[in-house]
Structure formats: C-alpha cells, structure tokens
Amino acid sequence: MIKNEKDFWSGVMFAAFGLAVLAIARHYPFGTTTRMGPGFFPMVLAAVLAVFGVILIVRACLAKRRDRITGVALKPLLLVIAATVLYGALVEDAGFIAVTFASVLVAARASRNGSVAAQLALAAGTTLCCFLIFIQGLGLPLSSLGAWLK
Amino acid sequence: MELLNNLAIGFSTALSMTNLLYCFFGVLLGTLIGVLPGLGAVATIAMLLPATFSLPPVSSLIMLAGIYYGAQYGGSTTAILVNLPGESSSVVTALDGYKMACQGRAGAALTTSAVGSFVAGSLATLLIAMFATPLSAFALAFGPPEYFSLMVLGLVASVVLAHGSLLKAICMIILGLLLGLVGTDVNSGLSRFTFEQPQIAEGISFVAVAMGLFGIGEIVRNLEHEAGGARTAGIPRVGSLMPTRDEIRRIIAPIFRGTALGSILGILPGGGAMLASFASYSLEKKLSPHPETFGNGAIEGVAGPESANNAGAQTSFIPMLTLGIPSNAVMALMAGAMIMQGIQPGPSVMVEQPALFWGMVTSMWIGNIMLVILNLPLIGIWVRLLAVPYHLLFPVIIVICGIGAFSVSNSVFDIHLMAAFGVLGYVFFKLECEPAPLLLGFILGPMMEEYLRRAMLLSRGDFTVFLTRPISATLLALSAAALALVVLPAFRKTREEAFHEED
Numbered sequence: 001m002i003k004n005e006k007d008f009w010s011g012v013m014f015a016a017f018g019l020a021v022l023a024i025a026r027h028y029p030f031g032t033t034t035r036m037g038p039g040f041f042p043m044v045l046a047a048v049l050a051v052f053g054v055i056l057i058v059r060a061c062l063a064k065r066r067d068r069i070t071g072v073a074l075k076p077l078l079l080v081i082a083a084t085v086l087y088g089a090l091v092e093d094a095g096f097i098a099v100t101f102a103s104v105l106v107a108a109r110a111s112r113n114g115s116v117a118a119q120l121a122l123a124a125g126t127t128l129c130c131f132l133i134f135i136q137g138l139g140l141p142l143s144s145l146g147a148w149l150k
Numbered sequence: 151m152e153l154l155n156n157l158a159i160g161f162s163t164a165l166s167m168t169n170l171l172y173c174f175f176g177v178l179l180g181t182l183i184g185v186l187p188g189l190g191a192v193a194t195i196a197m198l199l200p201a202t203f204s205l206p207p208v209s210s211l212i213m214l215a216g217i218y219y220g221a222q223y224g225g226s227t228t229a230i231l232v233n234l235p236g237e238s239s240s241v242v243t244a245l246d247g248y249k250m251a252c253q254g255r256a257g258a259a260l261t262t263s264a265v266g267s268f269v270a271g272s273l274a275t276l277l278i279a280m281f282a283t284p285l286s287a288f289a290l291a292f293g294p295p296e297y298f299s300l301m302v303l304g305l306v307a308s309v310v311l312a313h314g315s316l317l318k319a320i321c322m323i324i325l326g327l328l329l330g331l332v333g334t335d336v337n338s339g340l341s342r343f344t345f346e347q348p349q350i351a352e353g354i355s356f357v358a359v360a361m362g363l364f365g366i367g368e369i370v371r372n373l374e375h376e377a378g379g380a381r382t383a384g385i386p387r388v389g390s391l392m393p394t395r396d397e398i399r400r401i402i403a404p405i406f407r408g409t410a411l412g413s414i415l416g417i418l419p420g421g422g423a424m425l426a427s428f429a430s431y432s433l434e435k436k437l438s439p440h441p442e443t444f445g446n447g448a449i450e451g452v453a454g455p456e457s458a459n460n461a462g463a464q465t466s467f468i469p470m471l472t473l474g475i476p477s478n479a480v481m482a483l484m485a486g487a488m489i490m491q492g493i494q495p496g497p498s499v500m501v502e503q504p505a506l507f508w509g510m511v512t513s514m515w516i517g518n519i520m521l522v523i524l525n526l527p528l529i530g531i532w533v534r535l536l537a538v539p540y541h542l543l544f545p546v547i548i549v550i551c552g553i554g555a556f557s558v559s560n561s562v563f564d565i566h567l568m569a570a571f572g573v574l575g576y577v578f579f580k581l582e583c584e585p586a587p588l589l590l591g592f593i594l595g596p597m598m599e600e601y602l603r604r605a606m607l608l609s610r611g612d613f614t615v616f617l618t619r620p621i622s623a624t625l626l627a628l629s630a631a632a633l634a635l636v637v638l639p640a641f642r643k644t645r646e647e648a649f650h651e652e653d
Contacts, residue, residue, distance in 0.1 A: 010581045014321040033611035038335040041599040049324045069580055073374035080370050081569050087552035088565030104545040111541035126546050
C-alpha cells in the first residue's frame with residue numbers, strides 16, 4: 001500500500017511526461033555537443049525529468065509518513081472548466097453576449113452560495129459591463145451576437 | 151552625477167500625464183485586488199497582461215509594476231482588518247495587526263503599515279537606482295556560458311527558498327523548461343512538440359499558461375475551501391488613524407530594520423516579499439525588550455514585516471531588470487510582458503532604453519506616494535469592498551480570463567489551452583507541486599537552450615567551459631552550495647519551520 005500518495009502521483013506525472021517527451025524528441029536531430037540539434041536540450045531535460053519521476057515513485061513507496069490526497073473538489077473543478085471551455089467553444093458562433101451570460105451562469109453553479117436570482121443578476125450585470133468595456137470600449141474583435149443569431 | 155541624471159530621465163518619463171494615469175490605474179487595481187478575497191497578484195497581472203499589450207511598453211510596465219506593489223498594500227489591509235492576508239507576504243502582518251484591530255487600534259495599525267511601506271518603498275527604489283548601473287555593467291561582460299550558469303543559479307535559488315519538496319520543485323522547473331521549448335526551433339526551423347497545431351507553432355501562449363495555472367486553477371482551489379455565507383461579520387471599526395506618540399517612537403527602528411532586511415532578501419531569487427516579512431518578524435521579536443507582546447498586538451510586529459515585504463517587493467525587480475533573470479512568479483510575468491512588447495529583458499535594456507528603465511524605477515516611488523494617499527483617507531471604501539462575497543467574484547474572473555486569453559492573438563484555441571492549464575494547476579495543487587518554478591522555467595527555457603547552444607559552439611563541444619571561466623564557475627558553485635544547504639539537515643529543519651508558520 002502506498003502511504004505517500006502525493007509524491008507517488010507526482011512521480012507518475014513527471015515520469016510519464018518525461019517519457020512522452022523522449023518518445024517525441026527522439027525523432028528530432030540530436031546533433032553533436034558542438035552543434036546541438038533541436039533534439040539535444042529536450043532529450044536531456046526529459047531524461048532527467050523521467051529519472052526524477054522514478055525516484056519520487058520509489059521514495060513514495062518506501063515512505064513511512066502518510067500523505068493522502070483528500071477532498072478533491074470535483075464538482076467545482078468540472079463546472080469551472082466547463083464554463084471556460086464553453087466560452088472558447090461558443091464565443092464565435094453564439095456571440096459575445098450570449099456566451100458571457102451562459103458562462104457566468106455555469107461558473108456560478110460551482111459555488112455553494114448564492115440564489116438563482118442572484119446568479120441571474122450577476123450574469124446580466126457581468127455581460128453588460130464586459131460588453132461596454134471590451135466590445136464598445138476596447139473594440140475587441142468579437143461579434144456581439146455571433147454567427148447563429150445573425 | 152550620473153545617478154541624478156538617470157533619475158531625471160526617469161522622472162521626465164514617469165511624470166508624463168499618460169504614465170501617471172497608468173501608474174494610478176495600476177496601484178488602484180492592485181489595492182483592489184489585494185483587498186478582494188481569493189485573487190492574487192500573479193493571477194491579476196496575468197489577467198491584465200493582454201489589456202496592456204496595446205499600450206506603449208513603458209506605460210504597460212509601469213501599470214503592471216503598480217499592480218504588484220499595490221497588491222502588497224491591499225493585502226495588508228485585509229490582514230489587519232479581518233485577519234485574512236490577501237497576499238502571502240502579509241501573513242505575518244495578520245498576527246499582530248488583527249490583534250491591534252480587535253483592541254480598537256486598527257487605524258494606528260493601518261497607518262503604521264502604510265508609512266512603513268512608504269519609507270521602505272522609497273529607500274528600496276533608491277537602492278534599485280544605485281545598484282542597477284554597476285550590476286548591468288558587470289552583466290554586459292557576460293558571455294553565453296556565464297548567462298547559462300546565471301540562469302541555473304536563478305532557477306536553483308528559486309527552489310531553495312520556495313517551500314515544499316526540493317525534488318518536486320526541480321521537476322516543476324524542468325517541466326516548465328520543456329513547455330517553453332514548444333514551437334518552432336529558432337536554429338533549425340523545426341516545429342517541436344506542436345502536434346501539427348498551427349496555433350502553437352510560435353510557442354504556447356504565456357498568458358494562457360499563467361492564467362490557467364494561477365487564475366483558473368486558483369479559483370477551483372478557493373472553491374474547495376469555500377465556506378457558507380459572507381464574511382461581513384466582524385469587520386472592526388477603524389478608529390483613529392493617528393498612532394500615539396509612544397507608538398511612533400516604537401515603530402521607527404523596526405521600519406528601518408525591516409527595510410534593510412527586505413531589500414537584501416528581495417534581491418535573492420525565489421524569496422522576495424514573503425520571506426522578508428517572516429524574517430523581519432522574528433528579528434523584531436528577538437530584539438524587542440517585551441517579546442511576549444508579539445502576537446498580542448505589538449505595533450513593532452506590524453511595522454517591521456510591512457516595511458520588509460514592501461522593500462522586498464521593490465528590490466525583487468533588480469535581478470529581472472539588470473540581469474534578465476526573473477526571481478519569482480510576478481517577475482516572470484513582467485519578463486513575459488517585456489518579451490511580448492519586443493524587449494529582451496537583460497542588461498542591455500538600461501543602455502538601449504534608458505527612458506523605459508528609469509521611468510519604471512521612478513514610477514515605483516511615485517506609485518508609493520499614490521498608495522499612501524489611496525489607502526489612508528479612502529480606507530472606508532476598501533473596508534466596504536472587503537464584504538464582496540467570493541461567489542459573486544469568481545464567475546466574473548473566469549469570463550475576464552476567457553476574454554484575456556482570446557485577445558492576445560484573437561484565438562479561441564488559447565482559451566482551451568488556458569482551461570487545460572487550469573486543470574493542471576489544480577492537479578499541481580493537490581499533489582503539492584508549486585507552480586511558480588514552472589513559470590520561471592517556462593520563461594527561461596528558450597533562452598537557456600540558446601545560451602547553452604552558443605556556449606557549446608564557442609567551446610567546440612567542451613562542457614568544461616562552464617567550470618574554466620571564473621564567473622561561470624562561481625555562479626555554478628553558488629548553485630551547488632545552495633542545493634547542498636537544502637539537503638543539510640539543520641537548514642532543512644529551519645526551512646520547514648519557517649514555512650510552516652504560514653500554513
């Protein structure tokens with residue numbers, strides 16, 4: 001049983017990242033030490049990263065102190081990320097106004113606090129302010145209504 | 151006198167109407183951010199970076215710098231009034247500042263903090279002006295091997311003085327360096343790690359990384375610990391702003407000691423403002439004839455750390471401005487802003503763009519004056535802002551992050567990239583991996599590779615070049631010594647204790 005979960009999974013993450021970079025970068029010309037190719041620096045770094053990741057894994061398996069990962073805020077995480085991705089996915093098709101309103105509403109659900117009415121008011125207020133500042137004021141090249149509503 | 155000449159150039163730039171205005175915007179926003187719950191200086195600067203790209207470089211840097219030291223001020227206000235440090239560097243201020251507020255002396259604590267910060271800010275600015283020229287002149291003699299070793303030292307030191315596991319922090323640096331390499335290789339023209347996505351052919355958007363890790367990731371982190379209800383309850387009355395005669399006498403020495411300590415620690419990479427305030431608090435406690443009053447509303451415990459953190463915040467600009475090596479996450483963002491404005495941070499900035507360099511330095515002093523004016527008479531407004539509940543704040547932050555990420559290159563792709571880094575930021579938090587070293591590595595990655603390449607070309611592939619050139623060898627020896635220090639059990643223990651007080 002692994003006691004130190006935080007170190008263990010950090011190690012897995014770093015080792016996996018290092019190995020992935022090694023797998024990609026081995027196709028790049030390595031060059032010589034005098035004339036380093038584009039593969040040289042990433043290969044060296046990734047190798048070190050992978051080794052350190054493995055050390056972390058081994059150390060975590062031998063650790064005596066418990067360090068568990070607890071209390072992952074899955075719902076807030078999903079909703080916050082959903083609000084962000086929604087913004088990116090729809091801002092060009094649905095337009096600035098609709099997407100800003102929707103994103104605020106989705107994001108606001110991530111909190112335990114606030115009534116639906118307050119969230120609607122917040123979304124409306126944010127949309128209005130952002131519209132005035134970013135579209136009217138700073139002239140951001142985004143369509144306020146979008147392709148769908150035109 | 152050269153110093154006066156330089157300052158004159160600076161003031162003529164900083165005192166222009168536009169720059170004064172941006173300086174004011176910066177410190178105002180900074181204070182606001184420092185006061186509002188759950189919004190850090192790093193996230194704010196990342197959020198506002200895109201908005202400053204259309205400004206002239208000097209105005210944008212003046213404003214960004216203003217946000218940084220403004221946030222230090224605002225953070226102390228919340229620390230004193232509601233025992234919630236807005237910035238990690240004001241954690242110590244909360245210890246005695248809040249106790250003073252409970253005793254009805256909030257006004258005196260706020261004044262002490264403002265005056266201390268102002269004195270510290272002014273002296274530290276003068277220090278930057280004095281040190282910048284010789285340091286830059288020294289750095290101009292650096293060749294590629296020296297630069298490479300200097301970056302190694304900068305990265306190593308940022309790890310040593312940061313908290314948490316050393317091995318993880320080093321891994322985070324390497325991860326950052328690798329992420330920085332994504333995009334077209336300048337030497338061969340080869341696209342690296344781009345997965346044939348044209349949007350990242352020029353590299354991963356720095357703004358997307360910073361906003362994802364520090365903006366979006368931070369929001370989820372705050373929501374994890376979200377409590378029900380607002381925090382309006384228990385904001386104490388500010389009371390008289392004037393400290394008593396006795397209190398004035400007691401704060402003078404701590405202010406100057408704090409300034410000296412903060413100025414020195416601020417220059418060290420990775421340390422900056424937070425370390426300075428911790429060190430100053432323990433120093434004042436040791437020197438005080440009544441150490442038992444510390445923790446029960448000792449005004450020295452507010453004056454010292456507050457001066458120290460502001461001095462540290464100012465002098466942490468020195469390595470970035472003179473050597474091009476950012477020493478903490480905020481400085482990494484400033485360096486990123488300079489790069490996006492087409493200015494390569496480093497010793498040549500002062501020679502080639504004296505107006506920009508000195509304008510920025512002098513604007514810091516002007517900004518400090520503005521902060522005193524902003525904070526003391528207007529304290530009532532900030533107190534009311536303290537009551538803004540987080541659940542009304544973070545959805546707005548998300549939308550502004552989305553707009554910001556988009557506006558850098560008008561690309562929807564960057565919003566998704568930011569979302570991905572947001573997830574990563576939360577994963578890092580859960581695994582106790584500090585994201586700041588990653589950001590430093592991300593900025594330094596391409597530069598480090600380039601200097602390594604040039605050094606190797608000059609030495610014909612001989613790695614000993616880093617050890618045979620005296621400056622480079624010294625820098626590497628310092629890095630090794632710093633690493634050895636962390637591994638030593640005695641230092642390790644004090645380091646862990648120092649950072650535990652914060653948690």
